Amino acid sequence: MRSLLGIAxxxxxxxxxxxxxxxxxAVTWINGKVSFLSSRNVYVKFSSTxxxxxxxxxxxxxxxxxxxxxxxxxxxxxSAVCTPFANFSFQKEDLIYAKIPVDESLPPPSVxxxxxxxxxxxxxxxxxxxxxxxxxQEQEEPGRSxxxxxxxxxxxxxxxxxxxxxxxxxxxxxxxxxxxxxDSRFSTEQYITFRHTLGExxxxxxxxxxxxxxxxxxxxxxFDSTSNLTLGRRINPNMSSVGAIDGLQYEQQIGAFTxxxxxxxxxxxxxxxxxxxxxxxxxxxxxTAPGKxxxxxxxxxxxxxxxxxxxDRRFLYFQHRxxxxxxxxxxxxxxxxxxxxxxxEVQNKLRLTSLxxxxxxxxxxxxxxxxxxxxxxxxxxxxSYKSFIDQLIQDETRQGLRFSINLRPAKLLTLGVNTGWRxxxxxxxxxxxxxxxxxxxxxxxxxMRASLSATLLQTNYIKSQIYDLRLSRPIIKKRLDGDVxxxxxxxxxxxxxxxxxxxxxxxxxxxxIRKQLSLLVFYEGTFIEQEQPYQRINTKxxxxx
Numbered sequence: 392m393r394s395l396l397g398i399a400x401x402x403x404x405x406x407x408x409x410x411x412x413x414x415x416x417a418v419t420w421i422n423g424k425v426s427f428l429s430s431r432n433v434y435v436k437f438s439s440t441x442x443x444x445x446x447x448x449x450x451x452x453x454x455x456x457x458x459x460x461x462x463x464x465x466x467x468x469x470s471a472v473c474t475p476f477a478n479f480s481f482q483k484e485d486l487i488y489a490k491i492p493v494d495e496s497l498p499p500p501s502v503x504x505x506x507x508x509x510x511x512x513x514x515x516x517x518x519x520x521x522x523x524x525x526x527x528q529e530q531e532e533p534g535r536s537x538x539x540x541x542x543x544x545x546x547x548x549x550x551x552x553x554x555x556x557x558x559x560x561x562x563x564x565x566x567x568x569x570x571x572x573x574d575s576r577f578s579t580e581q582y583i584t585f586r587h588t589l590g591e592x593x594x595x596x597x598x599x600x601x602x603x604x605x606x607x608x609x610x611x612x613x614f615d616s617t618s619n620l621t622l623g624r625r626i627n628p629n630m631s632s633v634g635a636i637d638g639l640q641y642e643q644q645i646g647a648f649t650x651x652x653x654x655x656x657x658x659x660x661x662x663x664x665x666x667x668x669x670x671x672x673x674x675x676x677x678x679t680a681p682g683k684x685x686x687x688x689x690x691x692x693x694x695x696x697x698x699x700x701x702x703d704r705r706f707l708y709f710q711h712r713x714x715x716x717x718x719x720x721x722x723x724x725x726x727x728x729x730x731x732x733x734x735x736e737v738q739n740k741l742r743l744t745s746l747x748x749x750x751x752x753x754x755x756x757x758x759x760x761x762x763x764x765x766x767x768x769x770x771x772x773x774x775s776y777k778s779f780i781d782q783l784i785q786d787e788t789r790q791g792l793r794f795s796i797n798l799r800p801a802k803l804l805t806l807g808v809n810t811g812w813r814x815x816x817x818x819x820x821x822x823x824x825x826x827x828x829x830x831x832x833x834x835x836x837x838x839m840r841a842s843l844s845a846t847l848l849q850t851n852y853i854k855s856q857i858y859d860l861r862l863s864r865p866i867i868k869k870r871l872d873g874d875v876x877x878x879x880x881x882x883x884x885x886x887x888x889x890x891x892x893x894x895x896x897x898x899x900x901x902x903x904i905r906k907q908l909s910l911l912v913f914y915e916g917t918f919i920e921q922e923q924p925y926q927r928i929n930t931k932x933x934x935x936x
Contacts, residue, residue, distance in 0.1 A: 420457075425485040426470070428616075429570070433461055435471045435487045442491030444753070446720040448686060449473060450488040457488060462686050462714060476679060476686055490717070492756040537571040540936070547931035554923035562586040576614070580625065582607040600664035606635065617644040627653070629677050629690045630708055632724045632747065632767065634658070637665055649677040657696060671696040675708070687713030705730035706744065718753035757799040764792050791822070805830045822850040839864040854883040872901045894918045907935040 423437035435449065443449075449461040449471070460481075461473035471489075475481065542565075549560040567581040584604045587595050595602045609623030621640040627633070629651060638655015652674045659666035675692030692708040709725040726745035731738045749763040767790070791813030799805050809826045828844035839862055846857040861876040878895040897915035904910060913929040 420488050420490055422486055422488050423471075425481050425483055425487060428481060428483065431474070432464070433473045433475050433481050435461070435473060437469055437471065437489070440466045440468060440471055443471060443489050446714060446751070447489065448714055448717065450490070451479070452486065452488060457490075459686055461487065462688075474679065474688070537574045539570040540568070540572075542567040542936040543933060544936070545931060545933045548929065550928045552926045552928075559589040560586060561589065571613075576612050578611045578613070580607050580609050580611075598662065600659070600662040604663055606663075618642060624658070627651070629675055630692055630694075630710065632710070632726070632745070633694065633708060636671070638671075647678055647680055649679070651675045651677070651692075653694070668699045669696065669703075670700075687711065687715075689713075702730055702732070704728060707741075718755075720751045722749045723747065759797040761795045762793070765790050803832045805832065820851070822848070824848045837864065850885075852885050854885065856881045866900075870903050874899045874901075891919065909933050 421437060421442075423435045425433055426436040427434035437443070443463060443466060445463055445465060447463045448459045449463060450457040451460040452458075460476055460479045462476070463471050463473050465472040545564045547562045547564075549562065551558045562584060563586070564584045565581065566583075567579070569580075570578045572578065583606070585602055586604075587602050605624060607624055607626070609621050609625040611619055611621040613619045619642055622638075624635050624637050625640060626635050627640055629649070630653075635658055636653055636655050637658060638653070640655075641652045643650045654672045655670075656665065656667060657669040657671050658664065659669070671694060673692055673694030675690050677688060677690040679688045680686070688711070690708070690710040692710075694704070694706060694708060695702065696704040706726050706728045709723070709727075711721070711723045713721045715721060724745070724747045725743070728742045728744045729739060731740070731742065746764065746766045750761065752760045754760065791811055793809065793811040795807060795809040797805060797807040806829045807827070809824075811822075811824045813820065813822045824847065826844060826846040828842060830840070830842040832840055834841060842859075842861045844859045844861075846855075846859070848855045848857075857878060857880050859876060859878045861874065863872065863874040865871070866873050875898045876896070878893075878897075880891075880893040880895060882891040882893075884890075895915065895917050897913070899911065899913040902910045902912075909932070911929075911931040911933070913927075915927045917925040919925075
């Protein structure tokens, strides 16, 4: 407990120390216009969002002074989705300003001179919103209708061959997000997958929930721009680390504050199905506030969870996201239990049970730093198709202290170092890891991207060294991309002293069949002396709507 509080103190101290510092990089101002307003977000259209990163602060101009007014949550190539700070209201066509680093290799953008008011005709023309697509979705240019629909359907196969057995798995996924359906107050969000192993259909028949995973299935009704009610399965962004909630979620915004209530059930911990025995209820209060050079959003909540009518957990929840100054982002989430029942002995005392802290600092366009501490518990992944090496590295580095630094010494060259240390009072689960990488984003004449990395991992039961070379390039412009990689791996098992050496080679192709249709093919072979190779072949076809 003291060690966790000590780490939290040092995070706060570093954040406070850095708050007075800024970036020395040359910057310029660009401007855009508010193109769309929803109940939660402000959409800003720019001629280009290059130089704007997620987490950046956007500004308004009041009497020649730039005031922080928005935080960038997501973006596309020409549009930014933002959360407004308290005490600011917006209308379509309002001018918004972004401060970006100067890239001397590019012609200067249209600049808003400091301490002056920019005429409206200098702003970007365009009054319709451009919604930021979700992961690898294509950008759509919507019309004036409030209805915005994005959907994706995919089918994938995961096959492996070894001297012991062959395994073929199928996975189908459907995601759909519809905002203001038919220009109404109703919106919906869905993400559903189905997976099974060929020749083992009886496992699906025994328990459908082992194959069918509903990660999101909800309908939201907006009473007005400040209040809404959601029914179904949804992760609440104000309490994201709590996970999905099956039931009702209500929000009411009052000035800078957002009040929320939750009543429903937790998904079953074994297969993520609906479980009416796992009742939960609670509420939260969120505060969004700007400052002269900073912004933050803080959530404090209370949640009680039961199991078959008996109290399972009763805890306080804290989440904080802020930008103390330009280029610096801070995120933290804390859970503190108020209830404990051991051997039929009930105790009601405050006990810190989960803590996650993360700091990211963009010093300038050439230097980025990050520091995090992770002590979250009971992390469950219901689907994973990673290789053994990727799973090993992730499992051994998830909890503990992590630090990374990325440098850009030249325009096309990036190098970085990531290191982590997992520690406990006992020495049973200690681990250390170090990864260094060098990336050349575009090799002249070859039009190729190259990346070289080395990873060292040490735990109580294994030592490993992993060296990786990866090359990628477009084969047919805007149609076909290719990627190849080669790994050498050395394992040394601490208990037995035995050693294993592996050679791993892989390749992938990404084909854009049509604008909204793409095909991915992946192969990986693992080779060990005096053993049959272990091979993986994955294919995936994606249709976007």
